[in-house]
Amino acid sequence: MSQSTQSNDVIQVTDSAVRAIRQALIDEAHPAGAFLRVSVKGGGCSGLSYDLSFTTAARDDDHVIEREEVKIAIDPKSALVLAGTALDYTSGLNGKGFVFQNPNATGTCGCGSSFSV
Amino acid sequence: MNCDDAPPTTREYDALLRGAAFVDLPSERLVRFTGADRVTFLESQLTQKLADLAPREVRPAALADRKGHAVADLVVARDDDALLVCVRSDRVDPVLSLLDRHRFSEDVAWSVAPFERALLLAGPLTEALLASLRLTTRRELQRPVGAPVLVAMPIAEISPHDWLLFMAPESEVEVRAILSMAGGLEVGARAFHLRRMEVGVGWFGHELDEERLIPEGGWSDRVHYAKGCYLGQETLARLHYRGQLNWLLSRVGGSGQAPAVSTRLLDAGAADVGWLASAEVRPEGGWSGLAYLRRAFRESPGPLVQAGAAEVRGAGVEWRGEVRPFTPTVFAK
Numbered sequence: 001m002s003q004s005t006q007s008n009d010v011i012q013v014t015d016s017a018v019r020a021i022r023q024a025l026i027d028e029a030h031p032a033g034a035f036l037r038v039s040v041k042g043g044g045c046s047g048l049s050y051d052l053s054f055t056t057a058a059r060d061d062d063h064v065i066e067r068e069e070v071k072i073a074i075d076p077k078s079a080l081v082l083a084g085t086a087l088d089y090t091s092g093l094n095g096k097g098f099v100f101q102n103p104n105a106t107g108t109c110g111c112g113s114s115f116s117v
Numbered sequence: 118m119n120c121d122d123a124p125p126t127t128r129e130y131d132a133l134l135r136g137a138a139f140v141d142l143p144s145e146r147l148v149r150f151t152g153a154d155r156v157t158f159l160e161s162q163l164t165q166k167l168a169d170l171a172p173r174e175v176r177p178a179a180l181a182d183r184k185g186h187a188v189a190d191l192v193v194a195r196d197d198d199a200l201l202v203c204v205r206s207d208r209v210d211p212v213l214s215l216l217d218r219h220r221f222s223e224d225v226a227w228s229v230a231p232f233e234r235a236l237l238l239a240g241p242l243t244e245a246l247l248a249s250l251r252l253t254t255r256r257e258l259q260r261p262v263g264a265p266v267l268v269a270m271p272i273a274e275i276s277p278h279d280w281l282l283f284m285a286p287e288s289e290v291e292v293r294a295i296l297s298m299a300g301g302l303e304v305g306a307r308a309f310h311l312r313r314m315e316v317g318v319g320w321f322g323h324e325l326d327e328e329r330l331i332p333e334g335g336w337s338d339r340v341h342y343a344k345g346c347y348l349g350q351e352t353l354a355r356l357h358y359r360g361q362l363n364w365l366l367s368r369v370g371g372s373g374q375a376p377a378v379s380t381r382l383l384d385a386g387a388a389d390v391g392w393l394a395s396a397e398v399r400p401e402g403g404w405s406g407l408a409y410l411r412r413a414f415r416e417s418p419g420p421l422v423q424a425g426a427a428e429v430r431g432a433g434v435e436w437r438g439e440v441r442p443f444t445p446t447v448f449a450k
């Protein structure tokens with residue numbers, strides 16, 4: 001895993017994740033001010049799934065993390081189960097994508113896309 | 118009205134099998150799910166496919182935990198601006214508690230509908246009973262205007278002709294009177310459960326609990342194996358595609374007195390092959406029940422005997438074949 005951000009943030013975002021987010025903002029031609037929303041939704045074999053989306057709609061109660069001009073927002077309820085999570089980006093022969101390492105997860109499904117707390 | 122404690126009578130049995138009957142189901146509740154994400158949220162949680170539910174269509178479903186164990190058997194209906202989910206009252210809290218743990222940013226809300234009474238309409242000759250309540254025979258969710266029944270749902274509980282009727286408590290006496298006048302016979306709960314066992318339908322709280330995997334209870338018609346991820350899907354898909362279900366709720370029966378629930382069942386070689394989950398006496402004598410039987414026995418069935426009951430050994434229990442899933446065709450559009 002690459003270097004993470006400040007330790008008092010809700011989640012830790014690695015350098016490689018920051019680069020991947022910035023590149024996706026460019027590739028998908030999102031408008032200025034767009035940021036990444038990280039949230040938790042119901043779904044998946046274990047009941048809860050991670051959700052990543054770009055948006056310009058901020059909420060007053062969002063937790064906001066800013067790294068190298070990349071903004072990441074997390075709503076308060078999702079923050080409860082994401083606290084301490086490391087968001088990384090991996091690429092390799094076995095695939096590439098964002099990876100969550102969530103210390104609150106008590107179980108995950110086989111493919112790793114959903115979790116339970 | 119028949120007393121719930123009375124054993125089934127021939128008249129009740131015949132009405133359920135060949136006529137028109139209704140039975141009090143005091144445990145049924147309707148939960149109303151609203152919000153823009155109601156379908157996608159429940160699709161991600163329940164075992165049944167709901168995304169293509171047509172207006173007023175009704176489907177059986179279930180909720181599992183993440184390991185595939187049963188939480189509740191459900192019936193889901195698409196109303197104009199909501200999904201109506203029928204849940205047994207003692208499962209309302211576990212179901213809503215589990216769903217609430219998985220509700221984050223989704224636009225979905227729920228409330229338990231104030232219809233505190235439910236009756237099940239059963240039997241092949243219920244057309245006149247439906248008409249007496251201003252209901253049609255169309256197998257879809259109905260909300261008759263100006264009638265004492267507020268919501269009617271077609272289901273296949275003990276026959277393909279069944280209906281669940283919800284009403285306000287103050288309308289219950291009127292509905293019973295209307296159904297009786299139209300030729301329906303009110304039957305006791307024990308008669309209903311006898312027929313339920315005979316057709317192989319397991320109920321949570323009777324044969325299933327939170328220790329049982331959903332396919333073990335014969336609930337495969339409540340599961341859509343191709344719809345994608347939902348709570349417990351990993352386990353259920355593995356069981357389905359590998360075909361390695363070690364236990365399955367199966368129909369059993371015999372002559373004489375019904376054995377006690379939990380009685381161990383042995384094969385002809387005295388090997389333990391399962392246990393009795395429920396049993397009820399039949400009006401013409403003997404009994405029917407549901408038992409969990411091992412896979413090896415189901416693949417090569419033979420006579421069953423009760424453990425520790427030498428006096429009925431060899432004469433008591435006979436094999437009646439595997440559980441027969443209920444025909445899902447009655448839910449077709």
